Amino acid sequence: MEIAKKEGCKVLVGGSALTEGKLAKGYFVAPTIFDGVKPDMTLAQEEVFGPVLAVMRANDFEEAMKIANGVPFGLTCSIYTSDANLVMRFTDRIEAGMVHINSPTVGGEAQLPFGGFKATGYGSREMSDEGLNFFTQLKTVFYDYTGVKRQTNIY
Secondary structure (H helix, E strand, O other), X not given: OHHHHXXXXXXXXXXXXXXXXXXXXXXXXXXEEEEOOOOOOHHHHOOOOOOEEEOOOOOOHHHHXXXXXXXXXXXXXXXXXXOXXXXXXXXXXXXXXXXXXXXXXXXXXXXXXXXXXXXXXXOOOEOOHHHHHHOOOOOOOOOOOOOOOOOOOOO
């Protein structure tokens, strides 16, 4: 956090050790939000294992994709939008192992493969094919979401 401050990131909240009461006997950090983080700054390029959020601003979707994929990590991500075309473009281009649409990145599904792209996670995905098959009952679903009456029985 000191490096982020020295590089010019603005602390919006937090940014210091918690030293009051029971917290004085440990190494606790206040939840911290930094603004003004640039893609080449240390805070954007290194993993921080703590309650720290780095706000990076983008002018459009293309710039946001460049920022998101311009880091050496790719465990999980999310996008919030009602634009289905944007969702598909994001899903296709994002370099992350787990993609959330209109939901936060916290949590996961224990029965699904867990892991990331690039320099995040470790080894191959946990709960890969063998683990997934253990919890799977195969079902084929045909979903016509067009709302238009079908004229034939052929897709």
